[in-house]
Amino acid sequence: MIKLNSNLMIHQYFCLMIRYLKKQNFWFVFTPYFWLVLFFFIPLALIFKISISVSEWGMPPYRDLFSLSEDGFKIDSTLSNYLFIFSDPFYIRSYLNSLSLAFTSTILCLVIGYPIAFYVAKSQANIRIILLVLLIIPFWTSFLLRVYAWKVLLQGSGIINSILIHLGFITEPISMLHNHYAVILGVVYTYLPFMILPLYGYLVKFDLNLIDAANDLGAKPVNTFLKVILPLSLPGIIAGSMLVFIPVVGEFVIPEMLGGSDKLYFGKIIWDEFFVNRDWPVASALAMSGIVILVFPIVIFQLMYAKYNFKNE
Amino acid sequence: MQNTILRMNKLFFKIFTLTIGFSFLYFPILTLIAYSFNDNKRVMVWKGFSFRWYKELFQNEQILEAFYTSIKIASLSATFATIMGVMIGFSLTRISKIPARPFFIFLSSSPLVMPEIILGLSLLLFFISSNHIIGFPSSKGQLTVLISHITFSVAFVAVIIQSRLSSYDKNIEEAAQDLGTIPNMIFWKITAPVILPSIISGWLLAFTLSLDDLVVASFTTGPGANTLPIVVFSKVRLGLSPEVNALSAIIMLIVVLAAISIYFINRSHIKK
Known part of the structure; x- marks a missing residue:
């Protein structure tokens, strides 16, 4: 039954x-x-x-x-495979290099991108649209070609060296390629639009009267910025930083084109382990550790941020 | 008086920042274009003005074929990704009773945080073993690149559609329903026009993502499926190539024309 x-x-x-x-x-x-x-x-x-x-x-x-x-x-x-990776400082250093590259370039993009986004958002409507189009054009232009452009510029016989020699700062061309500064420069250059566009999206909605109100009430410009503008554009800062940080952590192309052997990054290590050494298990273990070391912190941060937002609403 | 000085200072600072910022963004690309007219095999040594590299570019079958392949894969991938992105957007915002909603959010957004090198590696190993087990895909090629591009584009389109759908007033749909409009009609007459701009921008984003992708395509490509970034990368990995300069100039021209036309479409739209 x-x-x-x-x-x-x-x-x-x-x-x-x-x-x-x-x-x-x-x-x-x-x-x-x-x-x-x-x-x-x-x-x-x-x-x-x-x-x-x-x-x-x-x-x-x-x-x-x-x-x-x-x-x-x-x-x-x-x-x-995991023991092999974590007993070799070579691999651990590549994870740390990738993290530090992502941190440095996100902060540089923010510092360079914020004023640009701010002034574009605060321009008159007709100028603003033209500036916005000018921001979107590099965003659409092939990423690979923009990295290549720096490779051309930084050559020993490149235009920057020529200008410096012409101005008398240096007598011999200096080698600017194939080091990690060139990599940072390339990353900041290619990912800058990814920072500026979301920042612009939040700053353009921002009410200018709030700045005037803060000034009228006697706030110093620094305080107006720190206490009024910055908190209100925080979602844009987070969104932009994520758009830069996440792809840069696994970046392969820019270090390969502009970088040298002074610092090796995670993306290059996986690539070589798979295509050059043909060691699938170690390449897979590198990828899995990469997810744990590089991706989980981002996910946890986003969950915490979502919770924080939810609480504040 | 002091106020005027302050304002002048501010204006100066604004113009200064914007000039420096936009020069930084444009100087490298413009130099590249300028040197594409250089009649010298050594890219950075100026010899004279010529269209030589453009001619060679249009005779380079490898690049032309790769360009065609890239456009084909990008438009197909963007279309499929947009269709599925819209489906995800709808299921996450319109079905309130979807069981285990956080799980589906997790499913649809995790590709956003995955480094492309890991995605490429995992897809390649997946294609190899599925070929071993069920014989599909029979070989690596355009199909495998297409599948991979759809996979990472879907999440981006879904985010765009989702944010549009959740920000617009659902009551309009309910009002139409109360007035007796049939569901299909509601979709085509109310929902579709509202989300159309997001669909277009989602498609464009997916198209650019696919056109720009080098890493995932390098892993999943096979014979006869070299995309444009793969060919360009193989040319400039070790040295410089004047043909690539010419190619960048052409791509810039296309992008600028597209941007200008969007600008004018927008302006006429705003005027209306």
Whole structure:
């Protein structure tokens, strides 16, 4: 009796589910999520699996994690790839280099981008639109070509060296390429529009009368900025910083084009481990550690920030 | 008097900041364009004005083919990503009873924080093993690049659509419903026109993301699917290439024309 009852309940529940899904247009709702699970989460799970597999010669160059042989079911897993990475300061330094590059360039973008965004947002409407178009053009121009432009400029025979020699500051061309300063310059240059545009978006909504009000009430300009303008543009600062920080952490192209061997970055290390050394398990372990070291802090920060916003509202 | 000086100072500071800022943004690109007319194989040594590199660019089949491939992949990827982005935007803002909503938000936004190098690596390994297991995709090529580009673009489009949908007044839809409008009609007559600008900007963003991507494409590409960034990168990785200068000038021209036309469309829109 009880069995029948529970069967009936399951049946009823099932009917309800179907009705719910029909009403909500099942495929309309779930197709994109299926796509993301298939092409984003399963691949991530796969590199996790490979990262704990044993390296081996052959194709694919790792031993299967699970194997079914005459001896029975066997799990062949190892943490040696992770131990290898974390016992070698070379890899740890590349993570730290990437983090410090992302921090430095985000702060530089903010310091350079904030005044630009502020003055563009505070211009007269007709000038503002022209300036905005001028900001969007580099944003659309190919990222690779903008990095290449700096490679041309910083050459030994490049225009900057020529100007400096012409002005008499130096007599011999100095080598400005292939060091981590060139990388920072390239990153700041290419990601500056990503900082300016969200900042602009918040600053343009900002009521100018508030500045006047603060001035009338006797606030010093510094205090007006710190206590009125800055807090109100904080969401823009966070959004812009995220748009710079996240891609720079895994940046491969800019260090490859402008950088040298003085500092190696995470993106380059993975690339070489995969394409040059062909060591899939170590490359996968590097990627997994990269997610934990470089990506989790960002996610945690965003969750905390969302909570903070929620509380303040 | 003091006030005037203060205001002059402020104006000077503003013009100074904007000039420096925009020069920094434009100086490198403009130099690149100027040197594209240089009749010398050594990019930075000026020899004379010529269109030589433009001619060579238009005879370089490798670049032309890559350009065509890139445009094809970018427009397909942008279209699919926009369709799915709209679906995500709708399911997250319009279905209040969607079970486990935070989980779906997590699903749809995690590609935003994933470094492209990790994404590229994981997709490549995924394609290789799915080829081993079910024989699909049969080889790496345009299809695998397309799938990868759709995957990372969807999240960006979804964010744009979502912010538009959640900021506009849902009561309009409910009012239409109360007045007896059929759901399909509501979508086409009310919701679609409101989110159309976001759909267009989402499509454009996805298009640029795909056109600009080097890292993910390098991992997932195969024979016959070299995109433009891959070809350009192989040319400039170790040295300079005058043809790439000419290419940048052409791309700049296209972007400027697009920006100007958008500016005029906007202006006529505002006037109306």
